[in-house]
Amino acid sequence: MSTSHNPFAQGGWISAGSGHSRDGFWDTSGSPPSIFGALPYPSSPALPPPVPNSILFVFTEFAPSILNCTVTDNRAATVFSVATETTPRFTFVKDRDARNIAMLEWQTHPLVEVRGVVPRMEVRAWLALSQDARSRIMTVGNTRYAWAPSGSHILLYTTGTSVPAVLAKISKTPNSVTLELSPAALELGLLQCAIVATVLMQSGRNID
Incomplete structure (x- = not known):
């Protein structure tokens, strides 16, 4: 595939097959975020649609x-x-009571499990790259949702409808990552999955 036809090769992206995300800063030149193989390069820097009445979750105190x-x-x-083990092989997501709600196992093909929601499986199956390499399809139960870049953000959309609804938005500053979730996303029970997906896509690790 030539560079001109490979969305992952444009703007500093690596190949789709490598599947790396990136935890680096947004490019201050105003270009879209370089999250490498986590998601393809946006086709335009257009402003993303808003997430009405969104609830904010801020990832901070990076260490x-x-x-x-x-x-x-x-x-x-x-x-x-x-929290990630020093080894590091496992990453755990814990709730406010320090109970594990999700686990990531870092290996050749990383594994993910979200307790009671997503059974243990390969991340590349749970956040599968779409056929056109323009989004990642997140499967929760029997429903599929699509993460796709828009300008300097990453949006979560519904699928299977003529007009996809925006359920979430990921934004980034040099010191934090913000996840905005719509009330509909919370009603659909997507909070934990959206938290885990955000960690994966901003981890800087191979997720395929």
Whole structure:
């Protein structure tokens, strides 16, 4: 595939087959985020649609990356924490009571499990790259949702409808990552999966 036809090769992206995400900063030149193989390069820098009445979750206190951080809510209260073993082979996402709600196992093809929601499986199956390499399809139960870049953000859309609805938006600053979830996303039970997907796509690790 030539560079001109490979969305992963444009703007500093690596090949789709490598499947790396990136926890680096947004490019201050105003170009879209370089998250490498986690998602393809956006086709345009258009402003993303808003997420009405969104609930904010902020990933902060990186040590040194999102793989070791805290997640706070609108009131700045810690609601989740992310911790990675020194080895490091496992990453755990814990709730405010320090109970494990999700686990990532870092190996050749990383594994993911979200307790009671996503059975243990390969990340490349749970966040599968779409055929056109323009989005990642997240499967929760029997429903599929699509993560796709839009300008300097990553949006979560519904699928299977003529007009996809925006359910979530990921944004980034030099010191934090923000996940905005719509009330509909919370009603659909997507909170934990969206938290885990954000960690994966901003981890800087191979996720395929």
